[in-house]
Amino acid sequence: MLRIKPDQKQRVTLTVNGKLVSGYAQPRLLLTDFLRHEMGMYGTHVGCEHGVCGACTIIIDDVATRSCLRYAVQCDGLELRTVEGLAEPDGKLNTLQKAFNENGALQCGFCTAGILMSATKFLQDNPKPDRDEIKEMLSGHICRCTGYEQIVRAIFQASGQ
Amino acid sequence: MKPVAFEYCRPDTLEEVMELLTEFGGDASIISGGVSLGAMLNMRLVRPKALIDINHVLELGNVEFDDATAITGALVRQAAAQKMTSLMSGVPLLAMSLPWVGHYQTKSRGTLGGSVAHADPSAEIPLTLVTLGGSVTLRSPSGVREVAARDFFHGLLTTDRRPDELITALNWPLRRASTAYAFEEIAQRHGDFAITAVAAEATVAIDGTLANVSFGLGGVEDHPIVADTAEFIGRPATRDTAKEIAEVVADIVDPMVDLQANADYRRQLVRVLGSRVLSSAFNEASAVREAA
Structure with a gap:
């Protein structure tokens, strides 16, 4: 069983758009905030922050879902796809x-x-x-x-x- | 908004969940899909000391069948349930109500058990379970109990679950002979919570009269209810009877009032949608009876 204290910072490693990245998160850190503030990936937007508006939708382990309703610590080891991964490597739109x-x-x-x-x-x-x-x-x-x-x-x- | 600081606990087995419930009891929130709880946490409507994430307790993701019941583990996702043909053909009312639940992006994560635990008065999954006369299996460190869905929902976001209990499964009665089902609702936007949702189960006897009727209402009172239709058993399974039931029930219910609708509007929805689902279930059940 994994237990993380409220003020403890846990190392979270995940694959974002094919690249292995890692950072630290307290349990209450939303996945959206982890991506934006810890990873500096501002492509994923935060609208209502309660699952209604859809702005934060990303693909987690091949499922399109709200990233504001997930905590970063829940996503250790998972594979994410965000809007930054859509364009071709040379920057051309897909x-x-x-x-x-x-x-x-x-x-x-x-x-x-x-x-x-x-x-x-x-x-x-x-x-x-x-x-x-x-x-x-x-x-x-x-x-x-x-x-x-x-x-x-x-x-x-x-x-x- | 952001949630309060909490301890994150991710058990791998039911026993570990029980240990955590002994330790934290009502100070913990149990999270599965997080589609409802996540919003409540972010808005700080709930402020738990600990979050128990049951997504790694794999045994909660099973679906099993016995002679009369489909048993869905608490972790079965709504989108996955909808793709499971054995479950959808075994429990037709669930197949009819799931398309009304949430959106593509929330159903992928939201669970059947989570919706029942959350107990929104207008949620479709609780209404379906109540209409069918299903039940909820709960487990606490002191044992397992099964509660009839009709006794489980007490009011707005309030259920019979005790703070040290985990919903482990939902028990859905399988399709019965000469029986048909119907479901409808009105919401502001497809996939949103219903202003009013109605569900019907009807069994027709050989002589074309009603052998059994279950008429469920969601979003009307503060929890899903089944109307008392005893006086209509033995009446012809016709459109007129359907209309009469809906009208009688609309006059007895005590509808909620909120920003979306007043009591009169909800009563009117019970009349119109109710008569529609009952009539559809009666027709279908009569057709099934004749074909048998």
């Missing part, structure tokens, strides 16, 4: 990101990192979704700029349909 760009699927961009990660995993599970399936997946995100239509179009385009 298919999904390009589709967002071409369809005007973002304006302020605050919700975008989370939506890109949800959509990445969603398209992996369901490579040829219909528009209703995309909308249902998107119901787990809040976007205050686009009205969602452009996002639906972008994900549909990225699926090659």
Whole structure:
């Protein structure tokens, strides 16, 4: 059994976008804050911090999920994918990101990192979704700029349909 | 917001969970998916001394069947349950209610047991368990007990679970002969908690009358309830009977009032959605009966 005292800093090592990284976390440190403040990876955004808005969604061990509802100490040894890992190594946007760009699927961009990660995993599970399936997946995100239509179009385009 | 400082405990076995519950009792919160508890922690609505993370207690992730029951371990995730065809065909009402639960990104982590432990009055999983007459298995350092779901939910976020108990499993009655099910709800946004959710189970006798009816209501009172429909047993399984039941029940319930809806609106939802699910279950059950 693992036990970590409230003020104890535990070493947490995890794989983020294929790279092994490590840092220290007290039990109450949210995974979002670990990524942003300990790892300096600001791609993952924090919106509501109670699992409703979807901005912090990342892929943990191949599951798209809220990173504000996880503690860093729970994730020792796990494999994470965040928005920083989407672009090609030379910095070129990947298919999904390009589709967002071409369809005007973002304006302020605050919700975008989370939506890109949800959509990445969603398209992996369901490579040829219909528009209703995309909308249902998107119901787990809040976007205050686009009205969602452009996002639906972008994900549909990225699926090659 | 950020949670208060707590000790993090990650047991690997049920015995270790029991040790921790003996040590901390009500000062600990048990976390599985964390979809509801995580939010409560971040908002400091709960301030535990210790967080007991049961995600490594693998035996809590099993699904088993006996002759009349599907037994789902506390850690079975909502998305995984939905993909399990034996469970979905064995417990059709759960297959009907799960699509209304949460979102793609929360169901991947949220568990069946966690939703029951959290006891939101409008949550679909507790309502389904109550409507079917299922039960909850609890384990404490002093032993194991099983509580009928209808006695388990006491009120808003309040259950029969004692501070030193862990929910280990949920027991779902399997589909019965000549029986059909229906589920519906109204929420502000698909996947959000329901303003009102209704569930129905109906069994039709050879002569086309009702042999059994269970009419469950979520989001109406402060915990999921099953309406008293005893006076309707033996009545024809028709649309008129469905409408009458929904109207009678809508007049007796004592609905909650919140920012989303007043009592009259919730009563009206019980009438409209109730008559719809009952009528659908009656029709379907009659069809199953005729085919048999």
